[in-house]
Amino acid sequence: MRCPSCDFSNEASAEACSQCGTPLSRELRTAESIELEEVTVQFDDDIGFSAGATIEPAGEVQPPDDSDTAEPSASSEEKAPPPPKEEEIGDLIGDRYEIISQLGRGGMGAVFLARDNKPGLGGRQVAIKRVLKASERGIQRFLRESETIAQLNHQNIRAIYDRGEDEVGHFLVMEYVEGESLHDLVARDGVLKDDDFGNIVRGLARSLAFAHRKGVIHRDVKPANVMLTEDGTPKLTDFGLARASEDSELSMEGYGMGTAGYAAPEQRRDASSVDHRADIYGLGATMYFLLTGRSPKTIRESRVPERWRRITLRCLEERPEDRYYSVDDFLDDLAAGASSQSSLLRQVPAGAELFDCPACSTSNAEAAQYCRSCGGGLFEACPKCNQMDRAGARFCSGCGTDTANWKLSEECFSAARHHRESHELVAAIKEAQEALKTVPDRGDIRTFLEEVKAEYSETESARDVARAATEEKDFDLAEQSWREVLAILPKDEEALQAIAGLKERTRSVEFSERHSVLLRSVSQGDWRSSVRILRTLRAWAGDEDQGKLQEAEKAVRGLQLARVKDLLQRAEDEADEGDYEEAYQLLEQARKGGATEKTVEPIRKKFKSMEIEGTRLARARKRKVRFRKLAIVILVLASGGWFGGNQIYQRNQSVFNEAVQHFLEAKGSENDWSKVTEKLKDWWPQPWVLQDWVPVKYLPEDWSDPAHIKLKKMAEKMKDRPTGLPLDEEEWEELGRLRERCSENGENADIQKCQERALGILQDEAEERLDLDEPLSLKPDIEGLAGVPAPFRSLLA
Secondary structure, eight states, X not given: OBOTXXXXXXXXTOSXXXXXXXXXXXXXXXXXXXXXXXXXXXXXXXXXXOTTEEOOXXXXXXXXXXXXXXXXXXXXXXXXXXXXXXXXXXXXETTTEEEEEEEEEOSSEEEEEEEEOOTXXXXXXXXXXXXXXXXXXXXXXXXXXHHHHHTOOBTTBOOEEXXXXXXXXXXXXXXXXXXXXXXXXXXXXXXXXXXXXXXXXXXXXXXXXXXXXXXXXXXXXXXXXXXXXXXXXXXXXXXXXXXXXXXXXSSOTTOOOSOTTTSOHHHHHOGGGOXXXXXXXXXXXXXHHHHHSSOTTSOOGGGSOHHHHHHHHHHTOSSGGGSOSSHHHHHHHHHHTSSOGGGTSOOOOTTOOEEEOTTTOOEEETTOSBOTTTOBBSEEEOTTTOOEEETTOSBOTXXXXXXXXXXXXXXXXHHHHHXXXXXXXXXXXXXXXXXXXHSTTOHHHHHHHHHHHHHHHHHHHHHHHHHHHHXXXXXXXHHHHHHHHHHHOTTOHXXXXXXXXHHHHHHHHHHHHHXXXXXXXXXXXXXXXXXHHHHXXXXXXXXXXXXXXXXXXXXXXXXXXXXXXXXXXXXXXXXXXXXXXXXXXXXXXHHHTTXXXXXXXXXXXXXXXXXXXXXXXXXXHHHHXXXXXXXXXHHHHHHHOSOSOGGGHHHHHHHHXXXXXXHHHTTTOGGGHHHHHHHHHTTSSOGGGOOSOOOGXXXXXXXXXXXXXXXXXXXXXXXXXXXXXXXXXXXXXXXXXXXXXXXXXXXXXXXXXXHHHHHHHHHHHHHHHHTOSSOOOSSOOGGGOTTOOHHHHHHHO
């Protein structure tokens, strides 16, 4: 989540910006992480909805229409700037320094060897440290380093000549030290000799003492940060971790900084709590490396030469209070241990003109570049033309500039730039005006002042518009104007509070409007619109709106419940009608609408069973129609053609099977009846003249009833004709027993029961052979069978 004041990216749960401390309102904390939740439902009724089931309109889900349900805007992160171009040999840095070669490159920047093309400097070589714009951390460290070194003019500290910023990024112009680091020296040649060690440590200690007197703590003293010139002079470099002794905000509390083995114990625990004694520890660790060639991560006293052991180990004490109180105390102890004090300081030649050091007041020879006592620089460059003059001189010998006033003006100008960077325009204007009072002819300050005044005027104009728009309840214009103020002054308290208030007003109005639209949509039964509006309603709901939001969700859930019930009922209706494809589609819509799988699955299985059963019954109905005529033939034969004896069984079976097979092949169409009867004529020449009768063999000989006599005559005519059905031996035997029983009992025989039993056997045979799903009726629906001869109908009626 980005801070509206400084644009710093914070954790989503942060209450205040970790960069500038600006409070982050609830809206700001949630705006960027908002994701519109889908409507969820949960019911305890018989339909059963899953907790958290996503409610979607039936069919294709349409995205919310931004035109009438616009979601609150969330500030999007700015796109990362494009990577800077690679600088090449011959390119100019700051329109002045020509690149000769690249000395090194890292993740945050690069170091170049360059030529200073300013006239009068003889094309001196300089080292330029370049920091990339993409590295905010690197820029802050660069600015801190340049401001720190700018106040340190010492022969044992690498000098800074210039600093600036161009289209590629910030750059720092420093003294070019044509040598190597102490680390590389020891790695190549081994430990130092006593004389070399004493001179190097003395110079390094003097640089630290000078920095401490200026209120600067290095915090990263190590062999790699000490360069050795060709004449053996040590130069302390890399003040990137340095800070002013009274400045505790440059390091976050609890965050260790420095290099392992060289950082003091208290610095490893908390870099913000260290004082100058951390540098004394780093000095001791560097001495240990120079004397032993080993890393100071593990200190072994026996490895340190006896001559230097006491002062080295005192620097490396665990507790700061057990170390030297100051580097000056260390230098005194170092000098006392030397064979001769005179060997430590260069003597002033007799008769030489003396010049007092402005730092320690020690007298030095007129030609001396640095103080023989403290090592401080005795010359300094004119801030306007870079002409070297005695330190403390009031006017420049080259251009006549009042250096004291120029320095005062530069201090005010530096403060003005700092205030501008901190978005404190009023303070920046005051400091710039003060700088111009001291040196009125500085065009750079005048241009700066005009720019800041223009920015201030722009913010005040936007502020007036925002206030007026708020009074007129034009909240969009008011917010736009306040954001124009924040674009220049990200920490402006009035603008921040105003935007927070506007957001709350806008949010409340938007919620009320959408809530009304949602209730109207629910009352109209518009499910799709209700879901879409509910999505955006959540985004606009505040703490005080939770009750209304819950009511709205309940209303939408009720609408959803009714809709899903309707979908399930429609699915049941379609399944009952046999349209299972439509039934499944409706069932799937109900599932997407929130019905649980536990609810849907049994219905789906039911539909599947119905579909299978329906298919089976449909096939059975087709078979029933197909074989109904065949059943009629069987029943006709059962009514009068079931006698004949076993002697003609084979022929009966063959002929009848041919007729049945023909009927099956013809699939029982209405036009095939004549073909079947033609087949049956070979077996039973005139079956359509039969009437209701029983075989004469089973009638009493003395019956005198005219009807029976007629029936007997008809039977006598038919007795020698082949009849029968394709039954197995057991069935034929059963029929034979029925015939014998009727014959034996004579007039007492229950002829009707015998006939019914015979019909039952034949019916079972037909059902088994035809694999019918329903029993055959003894009196099938003849009216639906066109083309059946009338005698057959009367026979079966």
